[in-house]
Amino acid sequence: MFILFDSYFWIHESQWGKEGEGGGNTFDVVLCFVGAIGGKAIQQLLVMFPQDSLLIFVASSPSLCSGTRTAELDHRLPKVSASEEMIVCVAVVGHQNNPLYIQSFTEADDALKLHHIVHCSLDVIDERVNNPKKSGPMLNETFLGLLYPTENYKVYGYLTNTKVKFILVTTDLDVRDADVRNQFFRKFHAAYVDAVSNPFHVPGKKITSRTFAERVSNIVKSFGLGSSG
Amino acid sequence: MPAVAPRSGDAIFASAERVNAELFTLTYGAIVRQLITDLEEVDEVNKQLDQMGYNIGVRLIDEFLAKSNVSRCVDFKETAEVIAKVGFKMFLGVTATVTNWDAEGTTCSLVLEDNPLVDFVELPDTCQGLHYCNVLNGVVRGALEMVSMKTEVTWIRDMLRGDDAYELQVKLLKQIPEEYPYKDDE
Structure with missing residues (x-):
């Protein structure tokens, strides 16, 4: 056969x-x-x-x-080391689908490709939000789960109650949904909340905070370590 | 009337009514933000914050004296200690340390390791000249002026500008004799 x-x-x-x-x-x-x-x-x-x-x-x-x-x-076989299985891109997208923050974590010059993936995932989010399959206790769930798997990436989404979307692109194809939700998005959400609490941040405008960028890169780094171990 | 012992800053802070720290921080942030929008110049904003603080200070001193029961300070050194240990604790929830006395004992520094006003705050490049916490200057200056001490308060270090602490330099200019009626000569 x-x-x-x-x-x-x-x-x-x-x-x-x-x-x-x-x-x-x-x-x-x-x-x-x-x-x-x-x-x-x-x-x-x-x-x-x-x-x-x-x-x-x-x-x-x-x-x-x-x-x-x-x-x-x-x-x-290509040796896929732990450092290569990682988050390659995170993004914050406003409620009008305007990008607030997008950061890729790759050496290669593939920012455009990652931005494209993030952009495509917005449609998937819209689709999920407009056709909710889940109800009851899941009603308030902000974690949207795996949006779509591509050849080399997995894309996860998270939607806050103010319709701000967080998007995560990772090359780690074995990552667990619960890890993404609890170890990544919860921390990321906390960092986002602190960043928008800065009186000099204008709601709906890009997040320019250096502290936020630093915190995000720490979350990304620690997530890679936590899930590979 | 029996003499009442002075209360410590911690005791007053514990019994005082409180609001959520984030509400406080965000309210102050909103005020600063609005001042920047209205006045456009950071120097003007600094001045305005100082003036606001002064107006707060001249009122706050009475509440401070009423609640803390501190007795008359014998010298400026004691005054500085009381501000740092009781005053800051009472109204801001943190204590400052008093250092860097000069030889004459008229200039000292209040060092704040922690400052609830600046949670979440990050100065944008356009506001680098801003003394975000300038309201504290005014409060100290206003409060001391009401107890007949003319002072000059300036920022030496500011964590928002990359320093390791907040340092407020308090310089005693002159002590106004108490019976002298206060005249606004500035």
Whole structure:
């Protein structure tokens, strides 16, 4: 039998995503497009299919591409260190969808791409807010959860009661929702509240506070450490 | 009438009615913000804050004397200690330390490590000349003037400008004889 993985989402949402269960399946050939599923997912597939089925990884970079599933593969895989799995971008967006604060935390020159992701996620937030699926005790919940997974990123949202949106983009695809909510957004919200309490901050205008920027970068750093450990 | 012992700043602070610190901080912030909008010049704002503080101080001194039961201070040194330990504690909830006395004993510094007025505050680049807490100058100056001490109060250090503490220099200019009727000669 033959199975094809062409997106990260597919692995997660399909029944094969549950660890160990895939092991009971006897696929002779597993074909994965690494670019689409993300390098991290390879490890997961190796756990899912521990038997002697042939895993084929297709990737644009030769170092990603390997035809066999041996121990050798493990160290030929891109080493995704803890520092690389991290929050790459955070943003505060006002109630009229005007950006109040946007900060990326990558070395690479991909600010535009991250801004684009944040911008796209605003539509997802609107959609969630206008079609609430949850009710009752969840009514006052400000955490919107995973907005959408992309190839390499996960995007989370948080909506305050004043319709200010916080958006988080992370490359850590194994991050837990509860961690994002309690360890990141709660602290981030507190930092935001203090920043807007500055009498020199004009509501609805960009947040220029250096203290806020510092606090945010500390929250981002400590979150990376907390979730990888 | 039996003499009443002076009360400590902590005791008065504990029994005083209080408001939420954030309400206080935000109210003060709103006042400063409004002054900047109205007056446009930071120097003018500093002056206005000082004047406001002065007006507060001349009223506050009576409440201070009534509640604290402090007796007459023998010298300016004692006055400074009372302001730092009782006055600041009573109205601001923090105590200051008195340091940097000069040789004549007429100039000293009140150092505040903690200042509830400036929670959340960050001076924007356009307001670098602003003494955000200038109202405190006025309060001290006004209060001392009512007990016949003419003083000059200036900021030496300000944490909003990157210093490590708030330092308020109090300089005693002259003591006005008490029986002399006060004349507004400035």
